[in-house]
Amino acid sequence: MLNIALFGPPGAGKGTQSEFLLEQYNLFYISTGDLLRKEMSEKSKLGLEAQSTIASGGLVSDEVIVQIIEKTITENPDSNGFLFDGFPRTYIQAYILEGLMIKLNTSLNCLISLEVDEEVSVSRLLNRGKTSGRTDDNELVIRNRLKEYKDKTLPVLKFYKDRGIFFEVKGDQPIEEVNRDIQKVIKEELNKSLYNIVLFGYPGSGRGSQGLALAKKYELEYVSTGQMLDYEIKTKSKIGKRIFDLYENGELVPDEIVVQLIEKKIENSKGVKGFIFKGFPRTLVQSYILDGLLKKHGSSISRVIEIEVPTLELINRLDARSKTDRCMPYDTSISKIVKRLQEHEKKTVPVIEKYMQMHGLTKVDGVGCFEEVFQRLSDEIVKDIK
Template sequence: MLNIALFGPPGAGKGTQSKMLLEKYKLTYISTGDMLRQEIAVGSKLGLLAKSVIEKGGLVSDEIIVQLIEKRIVDEPITNGILFDGFPRTTVQAYILDGLMLRLKTTLTCMISLEVPRPELVSRMMERAKLSGRSDDNKDVIQFRLREYDEKTKPVAEFYSAKGKYQEINGCGDIKTIFQSITAVIQQTLRKTWINVVLYGPPGSGKGTQALKLAEKYNLVYISTGKMLRTEIKNNTEIGKRATPFMEKGEIVPDEIAISLIERRINEHPDANGFIFKGFPRTIVQAYILDGLLLKLNQSVSVAIGMEIPTLECFKRLSARGKTENKRSYDGSMELIINRLDEFTNRTKAVGDYYEKQRKFSIVDGLGTQDEVFERLTDTMDKALLQSR
């Protein structure tokens, strides 16, 4: 999930930028200010408790804020993530937010602060007072709110700076330029986010070609058990000798062989942004094994993408590849091709169900040109980036 806290003093333009961010990223909007004003308008118990505090420019109690946010989260399904406007405003609320995010099995992606000079803030809010009629838009209250911000809210910046999640943006200038600066920070943050991908599909679906392209685009380490096994066989290693009988028949090699190769590949890239797995997992047992391998890195599978393609097309592609220099040992035999496709149907398709239960599985049409399929895959990957931490 993409969870953003839009931060900054009163009058910085958070509301304006929030509307644009919601449209671009399809996030759930949580504005404590809007929710409080709504409660006051309907005369609810929470609204009456908050009214006198807001009119003086003070901060409403954490108990009230937490109740409002929990109600909002429960009432509206979360989409690609949450945009927080006006929360957290104290370090106590920052800890509260960590707890709320933990309940959703996610975390805050970043805090973006709009920085605007004090005279400009006062000018903006005085101008807004002429139009909005808000009771907290008068000069005395404005000055009080800004002092309150300096005293209580700025320590929140230090809280998230220590976590490497705080970014300042120049809040002066035209709205479009400010928005571009905000989205640039978000994209940069997403690129730093680990993403682990399982590319899944029957033999001949084009997984290898597309996995390499995705690895390049998203700066991921490509892990193909098939490629690693062929290298071991070519080099006549002990692993290669053990794997040869299985590879020649197009069968799944023993799990301990695959594990040793994958672990070695992972350990070769300690600074990786993530991994894209092609050809693994091919069974439910291997799916559990992959979970364990990634858990050692405090990571998990972000998305599993299934490339869907008719069986007849797989036959055609594998038969055609068997006539090229890229042929596999099992491409030249119709019996072996059938065996591999049966293996996929009988054992590997269940892997899709495994990830579907975790809401991590997406299907992509594997027919069309390489570029057409790649575009579909990148659309799915981009959504996964938003939904991952």
């Protein structure tokens, strides 16, 4: 997800550049003024509250504004990201937006400020006033607006400078050159962002083979808890010996061990474009652990995909696998297969439902030959990469 805040004084050209960005990156435009008007016209609960405040001469509270913004973001899960215009306007709103982004498991990638000399802004707005018919396009009002912008915006800009995501672009250049410089900033920020996929599916859905193939094609690091546990046992590491003892006693490997291995994998994977997680998270607890691990490393989940295969097809596949060297312990009888599928439904389906609410969930048909399913999965990933 790409989230941008575009700043600039009146006359900086934000409107023109916003149109380019919305089209080029398929972003959803968030203007607090537009959103307030929309809510009021629809007579929603928040809209009526805002209308009542405005009618009495007051300013709409941050509490109402942040609820409207959160509602807008959650109602547009198919967007590649959001372009914020006119928010945050204050230091407090900057903290509010940061908290909202954390809650939605995303973040602001960058704040881009179009820097324009005051005299250039005045000249542009005076020229606009000759054709716009706007009464506020006169020099006295313009200079007051520029002063107000400067006084209110400086603390906000400092907030984002301190977080290392503030970028200045010279706004007095030709439109094409301004757009080129903005694109350069965005591309550099996108290159820093890891692309992380959580791949769900019942046993027998093909998660393992598809996950490995996707990781290879898109230069992602494949993270399979089963694979990592087996590696530790084979190398006879300290953790591996503990895992082996747990297996021998028929016990489950605790999250404490699994998390150590995943964090080690993330820290040691340098230069990768992201991760594809298979087999983790399996439980609600593990889903919160993964969110925290990625957040710790300045990243988050980019896409959640579930490979869907009918139950009878799953049973047939797992039964067929039991007759190969890829046989798993739960493949050895139909009753064990059914029990494993039921266990997955009990523990993992709640995780899928959580991710559906937080990130949106893409369901991909897993029926067909390997190449057909792989193409369907690739088609979803390409949407993000574009």
